[in-house]
Each structure stands twice: as C-alpha cells, then as structure tokens.
Amino acid sequence: MGKAEGNGGRGKVAARDAHEYAEPPVVITGICGRLGRRLARLLHRERPIIGIDRRPFQGKPKDIKHEAIDIRRKKTRDVFRSQRIAAVVHMGIMHNPRSSSTEHHTWNVVGFQKLLDYVAQYKVPKLIVLSGAAVYGPNPDNPQFLTEDAPLMGSARFSELRDLIEVDMLAQSFFWKHPEVETVILRPCHILGEVRNASSNYLRLPRIPMLLGFDPMVQVMHEEDVVRAMILALRPGIRGVFNLAGREPAKLSSVIALTGRPTVSIPHPVAEMALKRMWRLGMTSFPAPELDHIKYVCMVDTTRARSVLGFEPKHDLASTVDAVFAGE
C-alpha cells in the first residue's frame, strides 16, 4: 500500500527545458517514499525520470529531476505541458488513517483525477497505478486466492480505505475510457521492507500480537519485487490489472517466527477494544479494523502477473522478512 505523504518542505520548481531529454521521461509521483526512491534508483540509468513529490528527496541521484510540488496544484500541469512524457507511475497515494478525511480524499481522489486528465490530454501512452491487495479486504468468505475480477470489499469494514478503492476504480474506468493509454493497475499483497507501511511496522513490534485462535495464511512480498514488477509493467503492450505476491503463501505464525520475535495472543474482542482506545490516545498507528488482516485470509491469485507480465518474485520468504530489518 502507498505510504503517508508527510508535509515536507516545498522546494522551488526547477527551470525546465523541453529539449533536455534524449527520450521522453517517466513521471513518478510519490517518488520520495521508500518505494519511490527504490524505483528511481533502479530506473534512472535507463530512462530519464521526473519525480513529483512535495517531500524532500534524500540522496537524489543527479540525473533525476525532482519537482517538489503538490499534485493537486496547477504546476503539475506544467510538467506535462513542457515535454512529452513516456509514462506516469502513480505511487503518490496517501494512506494515513490519522490525517483528516477531507485531506485524504482531495489528495487521493481529486489529485489523481487531475493526473488522469493530464495523462489523457497530453497523450501519455502509459499509466501505472500502485493499488494494493487490501482493496479486496480480508473477509471470512474470501476464496483462498482472489483473482483480479473479485469485488473490492476492502472498505466494507474499514471505511478509511474508501478512497484507495476509489483510486483503483477511477483507474479502472480510465482503462476503459481511454484505450489509447496503456493503463496498468498493480495490486501487491503485503509489501515488506524498509517501507513504513502497516505490515512492515507490524513485524517491527518488539512483541508481535496475534489474535487468539486465528492464524491465517498470508502472502508477503519484498519491496524490491514490487519495484521490479513496476519496471516490467513499463514495457509497451502491458495493460490491465495485475495481482502481485511473493513466492509462496505461509502461515502468519511462520512469517512471525522468521523475525525471531516473541508473539502474544490476544482474544479478538479484547484486542479490538484496546486498539480502539489506544488509537484515540494516539498510542498506536494501527486502526482497529486492520485486525482483520491477521484474522481472515486476503490472498491473491498471481497467475496473470506470471503469464502476462512475466513476473517471478526473486526473494523467498526468509529474505523478504529480513528486508524489514535491513535498515536497522
């Protein structure tokens, strides 16, 4: 899932030159997140990159142009107006249940709508949107592996997820309305790595809570594999929705065992009550509905990603879990 966009400082917009690039650049939104930086570092030697993110870019390679602007602002249009763009990779999705829902909504939905307008208007041939398997939502009646056409039920119990689903839906309707643009929607399962998302943060807890009497099968994937999938999706001819996952699903308890950390089992009603209270006091970054992820199955079928996208995860379970602690 996308990461929280902080209120980073706003740098000045660098002067642009339409003839600067040998080939049209790739625009990456949300480039300053850990996933965005990883993608930029992997891609910048092969293709020119323009990053859009209002946060500062730490350790930016010199050949990447960083526009520290808010995608809702008009200045974003200038990026598209001043040169031909080869592709847009949209990772600038805010998922911070703490921020106000208006801010959340305008950022995710209104901002994305504007981006879609630019893609259509300036004839960008490729659009990649990083959604997530959480849009399907963990439900007791989920099939073991959800295919790409499964209904997006993620907000049924967790209403904060609504705009992530809306973004996914907007991208889907854009796919149909603009056949001239190759729209790709990626729905990775739990991404593990240096990213500060809920699943990695969960494994970083000193004592990892589980729900008493529940131990669902889970899929995790290394952040590098997600980035590799995005690069594969940049190839011409690739379009549509792709579920992404790591090599093999495992019991939640097995994933936790790989961290070497102790677990504590808590009955669901107790955990829910405690988490709600802690949430109100600002003592936790996990909203109570996310407990469903350690209770029910939410796994995806990756047949399409393997056959059409040609994606094979490189990291196995152990190295994926290790990646969470790589920065320590």
Add this chain to the structure above:
Amino acid sequence: MDAGQCQATLMGPMNRKTALVRLDNERGRTPFGIGRHLLERASSLLYRVAGEDFDERVRRVAEQRDHVDPFGFDVEWTKWALLAVSVLYRHYFRVEVEGIGNVPQGRVLLIANHSGQVPIDGAVIAASLFYDADPPRAVRSMVEKWSQTLPFVSVFFTRCGQVVGVPENARRLLEMDEALLVFPEGTKGISKPFSERYQLKEFGLGFMRLALETQTPIVPIAVIGAEEQYINLGNIRTLAKALGMPVFPVVPQFLIPGAQMPLPTRYRVYFGEPLRFEGDPDDEDAVIQAKVDIVRATIQSMIIRGLKERRHIFW
C-alpha cells in the same frame, strides 16, 4: 510456548539474519502449543488404537504434498486429528467400509449424504480414506464461511484441510488433484429432523458444474448410521438467526448431562462406482439437474440397500 518458539526468542537477532527458523523446523510443532508431555502420553494410547501402520500411512500422505499447502493444510496437525478420530472410527462407531477401492487416484469428487446434526460423517469418510484405502489419502472438504469467524475452529479446520465453501476454492483443489468431499444437501441435510431420516434433501447443482468443468469423476457415497446418533425433533429458525448459526436443532440429548456424546450407532459407509459425466458446465439448470438427479438417485438407492442389509442400529 514450545521448544521451537523458545529457541526463536532466545536467539533473537542472530536468528533473523541467519534465518535458522525455516518452515521445515516447524515439523515438530504441536497444535496450539499443547504441552509435549501430555500429547505424547495421549498419543501412545491412541497409537495402539490407530494401528501399527499409522506413521507409515502419515508418511505416505505427506510425501505426496508440501508440508503446508497454499490453503494452510498441514499434515502435522491432521495427524493429531486423525489419531483422535481413530477412537471414534474403530471403537465407538465401529465403521464398516465397503467399496473403498472404487475411489480412483487423482482428482475425485466424493459426494455423500449429510446427516447426524454434527458433521461426524465427514470425519468418518475422511478417516476411511486414510485408514482403509490403499494408498491412504487426505480428504479435503468445504466448510461454512461462518466457521472462519470462530477462534480455534478456523485454525483447526484450515490445518486439517477444510476450505471455505466457495467454487473458486473447489476448482483449485480439484486442479491440484485432491479428493474433495462435498455434501450437496448442505446444512439442510445434516439438520434433518428424525422423522425425515435417510430421505435425501434437494442437491445443489454446483458440484456437477464443477465436475463437468474439471472433468472430475464422481464417487457416490452412502453413510448409514449417522442419522440415529442424535435425535433431532425440529429446528428453531428464529434462534438460529439470532445466534448467526446456520441451524438450531432441538436435540433432547444435548440437555441430559453426560449424554452429549452421539449414540454409539454402527456406521456403514458405502462407496459406489465412479460416475463420469460429460457436457457443458454452463448448461441450463434443467440439463444440470438431470445429471444431478442421477447422482442423487444412485446415493438414495445405495442408502436403501444399506438400510435393508442392516440388522441392527447399534450392531
């Protein structure tokens, strides 16, 4: 906390880097972390019941598959469940099995009548394929999604190879060449009142579409003896709804202290010859219904024959 976990805790950071805890290391783990001692003592007793070749059979089942499959089926857990069931299977219900050789290798749909208020029939069929079939097989079956919301039950079912009853899961299991047990009567069948015993309810059509789509042979199964284990006088629909349960049967036995166990009837399980169907899985309901009726009639006639042959409910 068991040994594996203790080790994991003590070794902390080193463990993480070197990943000493591999999935295979969990082979020794016990379900729910029940004390090893207790389990060992209980199991030595159970081994005597289950028979000398129990471990050999477990090994033969395990060698055909991964340690933990994508559905969460875990041979290690299933082993304990099968050990526990062996007492019921051998001594309590003294199950008689006929025609087990009719179950072909590879993918197969096991279609059975459902009865007895509590799904012991499922466990008995699974046990018969483990203890009496050669080679022994693990049976997969499908459970109500409701069971997934119950703590412990959900884990137990999942580890023993039960999957949530949606068509996608069934299709995937058959494509994995598993033996899939389906009760097409559903909860209507299992919670029949005593007055309707051994009368098959309507069959769902889903299993037939699945069989046609995946070209799976169907083995009809008749279970005799389960209907009398609990005497059900009727169902209270409003109470079932209020409790979020599929049915709420009235079984006087449940109210008598110490009589909660099912009555020790003798189970008879008949496996019929495999039926193979051909046709379009997306055909109209009427066309599918005709094929389903063949299966239903086969099972009904097997039940009637079984009841005729039965001398006594308990012997």
